[in-house]
């Protein structure tokens with residue numbers, strides 16, 4: 001009954017909101033045939049990214065009968081015998097059907113079979129799910145859901161942002177749905193604390209901001225937790241990188257190089273970090289540190305730590321930095337930090353420089369060079385009173401490899417650079433690209449055309465890889481070829 005209580009409408013809406021349909025979208029077309037490689041190493045074979053799914057039609061659909069949805073919920077809430085909210089899915093469906101039939105009979109209304117099924121589904125989603133978001137949460141092709149006020153629900157599907165016909169009844173309905181997400185976690189969202197991070201029971205990451213901070217109505221963002229995390233073969237198949245790059249990354253992680261994955265928001269940093277982590281040996285003790293546990297390591301010996309925000313009284317915060325410092329006392333073979341954003345960068349660099357090699361992390365930057373500036377700024381945020389040159393030296397000796405990732409205009413994610421941090425040259429940290437993605441314009445279906453290319457530079461850490469038993473084919477680096485993508 002408690003779920004229903006939370007769903008109790010504040011009042012019936014005066015008129016149905018604008019046209020909406022259940023969020024059903026046509027299946028995406030299958031992938032187009034692979035590209036032909038240009039002259040270059042035959043092993044390089046980037047697969048294409050599927051073309052964009054057609055947009056959801058938003059035309060003349062029937063208005064949602066929220067009035068009926070609310071009457072059904074009220075009827076069920078008032079039914080002393082029904083244990084709605086606690087019964088199984090089949091029993092709930094039956095109760096909702098019965099209640100809807102009663103409401104229709106009482107009010108003398110007739111609905112088509114399609115309308116009736118649609119209403120039953122909406123009622124079930126209201127009672128046992130997250131209302132209009134539920135079909136999107138159930139759709140595995142949807143990777144992100146973004147709600148901008150009650151009438152705008154956007155999704156990312158196969159890398160493409162699109163608006164859906166889904167909508168909430170009104171602002172109150174949207175706020176109730178947000179409350180439903182955050183309250184089981186003991187979090188609260190209201191005018192005095194209008195911003196919250198939370199997670200759905202399946203692990204999906206949720207952020208909500210409500211008025212007055214969100215000016216045009218509550219904003220809700222859900223990064224869905226993929227049921228099947230991508231592996232290295234998936235990244236190659238999606239054209240994120242080519243097999244040569246995968247070989248280098250596998251050998252580098254196995255040989256305990258320190259790697260930073262750099263990229264913009266949503267560029268796939270965490271996904272790539274998870275893939276890199278899969279190259280860590282089974283016999284190593286790994287400590288992972290994140291704000292919200294997203295990594296899914298398959299190794300048997302993993303300790304996952306999660307930071308914690310301050311409670312309502314402003315106490316009890318445990319930061320990523322606290323956890324990094326603590327992790328060093330846990331005898332880790334590897335430390336994997338979901339993302340460095342602040343002072344923890346200093347502790348991470350120090351760890352990398354003091355025997356915790358093979359550490360992996362991500363950071364927000366748009367190029368390998370910018371990543372160096374960002375790291376420098378983050379070290380300053382730690383309050384360390386170090387001269388610039390000393391910080392740069394720390395960075396240069398700690399970080400071995402930068403994997404730069406981008407979300408391109410067509411929604412595809414590419415590793416645009418694999419770059420070695422070579423050392424210091426005067427006051428500057430010197431970098432050399434080993435693999436790059438060269439964009440060559442756009443082609444049909446708004447797909448980005450480009451190719452991955454080795455630069456001809458042989459990484460100076462090659463002897464380190466070999467000393468660790470990681471032999472790479474000698475032609476991996478000097479080939480002038482590339483592959484279309």
Ligand SMILES: Nc1ncnc2c1ncn2[C@@H]1O[C@H](COP(=O)(O)OP(=O)(O)OP(=O)(O)O)[C@@H](O)[C@H]1O
Pocket residue numbers: 143144159223224226235238240263264265266267268269270271272412413414
């Ligand atoms: N290589 C890839 N190809 C296609 N889609 C990808 C790829 N990597 C990640 N994605 C998708 O992109 C979305 C963002 O991925 P991810 O969480 O890894 O990005 P991020 O850079 O860590 O984001 P944030 O900046 O929010 O932490 C996810 O929905 C994921 O499924």
Ligand SMILES: [Mg+2]
Pocket residue numbers: 269270271339
């Ligand atoms: Mg991330």
